[in-house]
Amino acid sequence: MAELNISERQVGDVTVLDMDGKITIGEGSVALRTAIRRLLEENKKKILLNLAKVGYIDSSGIGELVSSYTAINNVANGGGQLKLLNLTQKLQDLLTITKLLTVFDVYESEEEALASFK
Amino acid sequence: MTTNVILETSDLKFPSRIEAVAEAAAAVSDFMNHLGISEEVAFGVDMAVREAITNAVVHGNKLDAAKVVELRLRNTPEAFEITVHDQGTGFNPNDVPDPTKEENILKASGRGIFFMRNFMDEVDWSIGPNGGTNVRMVKRL
Numbered sequence: 071m072a073e074l075n076i077s078e079r080q081v082g083d084v085t086v087l088d089m090d091g092k093i094t095i096g097e098g099s100v101a102l103r104t105a106i107r108r109l110l111e112e113n114k115k116k117i118l119l120n121l122a123k124v125g126y127i128d129s130s131g132i133g134e135l136v137s138s139y140t141a142i143n144n145v146a147n148g149g150g151q152l153k154l155l156n157l158t159q160k161l162q163d164l165l166t167i168t169k170l171l172t173v174f175d176v177y178e179s180e181e182e183a184l185a186s187f188k
Numbered sequence: 189m190t191t192n193v194i195l196e197t198s199d200l201k202f203p204s205r206i207e208a209v210a211e212a213a214a215a216v217s218d219f220m221n222h223l224g225i226s227e228e229v230a231f232g233v234d235m236a237v238r239e240a241i242t243n244a245v246v247h248g249n250k251l252d253a254a255k256v257v258e259l260r261l262r263n264t265p266e267a268f269e270i271t272v273h274d275q276g277t278g279f280n281p282n283d284v285p286d287p288t289k290e291e292n293i294l295k296a297s298g299r300g301i302f303f304m305r306n307f308m309d310e311v312d313w314s315i316g317p318n319g320g321t322n323v324r325m326v327k328r329l
Contacts, residue, residue: 095242096206128238129299137296160231167306168299169288 074098074124076105084116084187085109086155086180090123093131102131106138115150116187117142120180122156132164139174151175155183196223198261202241204249204274212241212259216270219261225268225329232307233268233327239300240272240323248274248321267309268327275320281313 074091087105092098109117119135127135135154142152153175157165165171177183200215202208216237220230241257249255258273285292287299304311310326 094238095209095246128235128242129297129303130242132299133296136294140294140296164303167288168302169293173293 072097072101074101076101078105081184084118084184085114086118086120088120088123092126093124093134094126094128095130099130099134102134102138106141110141110150113148115142115148117150117152118155118180118183118187119152120155121158121161124158124161127161127164132168132170135174136170151187153177153183153186155180195265196261196263198259200259200261202245202257202259204245204252204255204257206245206251208245208257209238209241212257213238215259216261219263220268223263223268229268229327229329233270236304236307236311236325237270237272239303240270240325243300243323244272244274244276244321247279248276250276263329265329267329270325270327272323272325273316273320278315278319278321279313 072091074089074093074097077088079086079088089102093102106117139152142150155177157176162171165174175186177186196219198215198219200212202212213234217230217234220233225233241259244257245251249257255275260271262269281301284301285298287293287295287302292298304323304325308325309328310324312324314322314324316322
């Protein structure tokens, strides 16, 4: 089984990536990077990452979330939006101590998250 | 009678490849399970070990298959100590920028040492007798 499984679904103009597994150095981080690059190439720029089933993330995985955020927000890429849904308590703690919780737009309800996209 | 008695020790070697991170973490997890270390403490130690092994494999040994990473685990009644040794040229941890500063917050890397310091009670670096970097991390029990 892959370290990180990513399932894609489209809700209106928002692409939801349901992620299951670990976002760690190597396979997990690469899987996330590949998925985000592909969405940008397909001009899908409103992206919601559902992290409910991400049980583990390391500094490389957090770095990949930051890279995804900056790539999607990049005006050169058309200025999209990346939002996070259903953080586990551990991931929320890691984003708090790294001060990234204030950078990301984070939601506990998918309905609210979807409604927040402009 | 000393209270600093070493109860258990384990010495392991890993090749310099990314898979070593998960292999080392699994070995540390087994060691902690054997010692009955709490889940909360184990989470932080696991995080720190993964970051230390990543640094040793990627930055120290630069993924050179001819070089190894050594992991030593020791526990005393008071603490759990982990030492990671690589065969790299060393670095000054004080040169690593604070990833929580505003100018660094959107950088894609540079959080590993921050996590090690955050999750362990003591973290220090030294040069080994035959070169390479030693990082010693202590979690008080």
